[in-house]
Amino acid sequence: MTANATRVLVLNSGSSSVKYQLLDMRDGSRLAAGLVERIGEETSRLAHTPLATGGDKREREARIADHEEALKAVADELSADGLGLDSPELAAIGHRVVHGGLKFTEPTVIDDAVLQEIERLVPVAPLHNPANITGIRTAQALRPDLPQVAVFDTAFHTTMPEHAARYAIDVETADAHRIRRYGFHGTSHAYVSRKTAELLGKAPEDVNVIVLHLGNGASASAVAGGRCVDTSMGLTPLEGLVMGTRSGDIDPAVVFHLKRVAGMDADEIDVLLNKKSGLIGLCGDNDMREIRRRIDEGDQRAALAFDIYIHRLKKYIGAYSAVLGRVDAVAFTAGVGENAAPVREAAVKGLEELGLAVDADLNSVRSDEARLISPEYARVAVAVVPTDEELEIANQTYALVSN
Ligand code: ADP
Numbered sequence: 309m310t311a312n313a314t315r316v317l318v319l320n321s322g323s324s325s326v327k328y329q330l331l332d333m334r335d336g337s338r339l340a341a342g343l344v345e346r347i348g349e350e351t352s353r354l355a356h357t358p359l360a361t362g363g364d365k366r367e368r369e370a371r372i373a374d375h376e377e378a379l380k381a382v383a384d385e386l387s388a389d390g391l392g393l394d395s396p397e398l399a400a401i402g403h404r405v406v407h408g409g410l411k412f413t414e415p416t417v418i419d420d421a422v423l424q425e426i427e428r429l430v431p432v433a434p435l436h437n438p439a440n441i442t443g444i445r446t447a448q449a450l451r452p453d454l455p456q457v458a459v460f461d462t463a464f465h466t467t468m469p470e471h472a473a474r475y476a477i478d479v480e481t482a483d484a485h486r487i488r489r490y491g492f493h494g495t496s497h498a499y500v501s502r503k504t505a506e507l508l509g510k511a512p513e514d515v516n517v518i519v520l521h522l523g524n525g526a527s528a529s530a531v532a533g534g535r536c537v538d539t540s541m542g543l544t545p546l547e548g549l550v551m552g553t554r555s556g557d558i559d560p561a562v563v564f565h566l567k568r569v570a571g572m573d574a575d576e577i578d579v580l581l582n583k584k585s586g587l588i589g590l591c592g593d594n595d596m597r598e599i600r601r602r603i604d605e606g607d608q609r610a611a612l613a614f615d616i617y618i619h620r621l622k623k624y625i626g627a628y629s630a631v632l633g634r635v636d637a638v639a640f641t642a643g644v645g646e647n648a649a650p651v652r653e654a655a656v657k658g659l660e661e662l663g664l665a666v667d668a669d670l671n672s673v674r675s676d677e678a679r680l681i682s683p684e685y686a687r688v689a690v691a692v693v694p695t696d697e698e699l700e701i702a703n704q705t706y707a708l709v710s711n
Pocket of ligand 1: 596647
């Protein structure tokens with residue numbers, strides 16, 4: 309790596325999309341960001357924002373057949389801004405990889421053996437890892453000489469003790485099929501728990517934090533002294549909180565019931581629980597803004613969906629208070645957590661015995677900054693901490709390749 313190689317390209321490859329950001333690691337600033345959507349469909353869409361030049365967002369619609377074409381299109385956009393992938397200033401490409409199993413506890417420079425291991429995990433992450441692998445292969449073909457780093461969504465949770473990670477099922481069956489709780493959104497939980505400690509003016513080792521990552525997908529984690537000790541997602545991202553389209557926790561016997569009584573097969577039940585449940589299943593909308601608007605108009609279904617969402621959230625705050633023993637802060641993050649003041653207010657309401665309270669004025673402030681929203685007297689700090697998974701991936705990638 310040359311001394312002036314200070315840029316990192318972060319790639320988040322989904323099954324039909326690629327999100328990307330180019331960052332300058334001297335100050336963490338963003339030089340460009342964008343998204344390719346509907347890859348492989350009739351009309352794909354590319355939206356690119358050249359942040360370094362302050363230029364306007366460029367959008368175009370045309371068919372983009374596969375990830376290779378998508379990445380080439382991204383490379384062309386970056387070249388048009390003088391930020392091409394052939395630039396000697398590019399130090400590495402950091403890939404978000406959803407499932408790293410138990411093996412990958414840290415960000416890892418990708419070689420053939422690493423790629424094989426990510427492939428070996430496809431059975432436990434059939435929706436995510438194949439797209440991540442395609443993204444990596446495509447980027448490697450484009451810049452074979454450049455270090456490519458995998459940053460795993462599961463890595464932060466590998467510190468969970470066995471008693472939190474194991475399901476209470478037959479051990480041989482579980483081990484034969486690698487069935488255990490892995491957890492996801494780890495990059496966000498790591499970043500937000502560390503930022504929360506910073507906000508309290510303390511070292512991460514000295515604080516216990518409950519992180520509530522509430523986006524379309526949602527998960528909670530209990531972080532003791534900077535290490536994850538429990539998290540709400542499990543073998544897959546389906547477990548835990550009520551989400552935009554996922555049920556979160558249910559009695560597993562619901563699955564047998566749906567099979568035996570409703571005659572649904574495994575794939576249909578998978579779609580029902582992952583795509584047609586949660587908020588959208590309960591009230592037809594998964595956007596919290598729309599749900600709040602309907603509640604304000606007196607819509608009962610939206611109100612019930614909101615109450616179910618909040619009830620689950622409260623149960624996890626209570627459970628993780630018990631797991632941690634002492635809680636210093638509860639941090640709200642991601643789309644809902646950062647923006648929906650009524651969710652934060654309702655989630656904490658009635659938990660005064662646990663030391664939790666929200667100041668109505670502080671809670672109503674809109675800001676992009678990490679901030680406290682609890683009154684001074686509260687024993688536990690309640691914080692809003694905007695997450696930044698791309699910056700975290702870039703930081704981890706750069707730390708690895710610049711050593
Ligand atoms: P993901 O990365 O999981 O797709 P995000 O973290 O971007 O999700 O969160 C998206 C969700 O955030 C939306 O579905 C919506 O419910 C919620 N959201 C975004 N902005 C607001 C807002 N201003 N008020 C309430 N909810 C919001």
